Amino acid sequence: MDPAITVLAFYLVIWGGIYLVGKVLKAERFGFVLSPLYFMYKTTALNEWIDSLAGKRRGVWRTLGNAGIAVGVGLMAYAIYLLSSNLFNLLFRVEAATSIQPVIPVPGLTISWESFPYIVIAISLVLATHELAHGIATRVDNVPLKSAGVFVAVVLFGGFVEPDEEGLEKAPNQTKMRVYAAGSFTNAAIGLVALLLFANFAATIAPFYTTNNAGVEVQGLIPGYPAQKAGLRPGDVITGINGGPIHGVTDLQHAMSGVSPGTGVTISTPRGDFQVTTDADPNNSSRAILGVSPIRDLITYSGRLPLLPENLPYHLFRVEFWVSIVFVSVAIINMLPLYMFDGDRFLDCLLKALGIGRTKEIRITVSAASLAILGLNFALSILRFGFIKL
Numbered sequence: 001m002d003p004a005i006t007v008l009a010f011y012l013v014i015w016g017g018i019y020l021v022g023k024v025l026k027a028e029r030f031g032f033v034l035s036p037l038y039f040m041y042k043t044t045a046l047n048e049w050i051d052s053l054a055g056k057r058r059g060v061w062r063t064l065g066n067a068g069i070a071v072g073v074g075l076m077a078y079a080i081y082l083l084s085s086n087l088f089n090l091l092f093r094v095e096a097a098t099s100i101q102p103v104i105p106v107p108g109l110t111i112s113w114e115s116f117p118y119i120v121i122a123i124s125l126v127l128a129t130h131e132l133a134h135g136i137a138t139r140v141d142n143v144p145l146k147s148a149g150v151f152v153a154v155v156l157f158g159g160f161v162e163p164d165e166e167g168l169e170k171a172p173n174q175t176k177m178r179v180y181a182a183g184s185f186t187n188a189a190i191g192l193v194a195l196l197l198f199a200n201f202a203a204t205i206a207p208f209y210t211t212n213n214a215g216v217e218v219q220g221l222i223p224g225y226p227a228q229k230a231g232l233r234p235g236d237v238i239t240g241i242n243g244g245p246i247h248g249v250t251d252l253q254h255a256m257s258g259v260s261p262g263t264g265v266t267i268s269t270p271r272g273d274f275q276v277t278t279d280a281d282p283n284n285s286s287r288a289i290l291g292v293s294p295i296r297d298l299i300t301y302s303g304r305l306p307l308l309p310e311n312l313p314y315h316l317f318r319v320e321f322w323v324s325i326v327f328v329s330v331a332i333i334n335m336l337p338l339y340m341f342d343g344d345r346f347l348d349c350l351l352k353a354l355g356i357g358r359t360k361e362i363r364i365t366v367s368a369a370s371l372a373i374l375g376l377n378f379a380l381s382i383l384r385f386g387f388i389k390l
Helices: 003-024 045-055 058-092 116-140 165-170 173-199 201-205 226-230 249-257 312-334 342-353 359-385
Strands: 032-035 038-043 145-153 156-163 209-218 264-269 272-277 279-281 284-289 295-303
Touching (some): 045 116, 045 145, 058 312, 058 342, 116 173, 116 312, 173 312, 226 272, 295 312, 342 359
Antiparallel strands (some): 032 038, 038 145, 145 156
């Protein structure tokens, strides 16, 4: 059977079982809302926790909320600019375009099994922190919350808050803008922190781990080229060339810069040594190549304390990578002035605060334009690059 069909069948069976058990036990009596691929737990108990957070240093929260308004305006403008410029590139300069596609986290289909757990963690965290920020901003200005809770949708975990819409509608425009911008502002801030940690990963873990450059990992081989003919395999680690140590890609490039095409070299790996006769680069006949591509630095970590697991940095590195991407992406797209996004309601309040009339007509026009830009980015990205598997 096709692996994709097997994965889908597995999801359907698991979720079908959860749904049937919930119905038999009448889980709705306990605050659960069930559907075949989704369940949600509503409670007012979380309201008290959100109230306590909002009640502490209320002035600080308001200051952050006002900063969020300014950031919200910037994110909205940037979202429109980013999508518009990328659409132009997709139409006229494909080589400069970026593929912008919706992410549906189905392992084995849209996401590799290797990336899947890290993406699920990132998306679940972005949903939870986004909604918590909305809840705190709502209660800081004493707008009531109906309920709060948690949910699971297919493989994603998250939280939600349900403001009293009537109470929020009566609130001043500044309060509403703080509420609508809070989620994206929080996501952007966390995303930037994660990006800084990711960019300086070795420095941030230095107090706990020693970083070791262990060689160059061969992630792929070019068919018919010397490395494949000599017997190297994807996953091999190049640790030496002609007896000299190779600690990373830079060392490998430096060692190969002095080798002429047709020259034999000895490649050392943990599996043994391989004799490889180099070929000429098709793009530069004076340059020797092995035919290993793609390659990357193999970095290992040693804990400075006995109980620190050696594979923890590996997982932390990938969590930071996906958190930075997911949080920043959601912060930007969510402020797009498109119906059902926070950006649409934020724009409405902003227009009213500036004393601009005919807000309904402006919102409809801007929302339609945003939908067209986003939809064309999705369609042309798939047409130009195909479906991207993360």
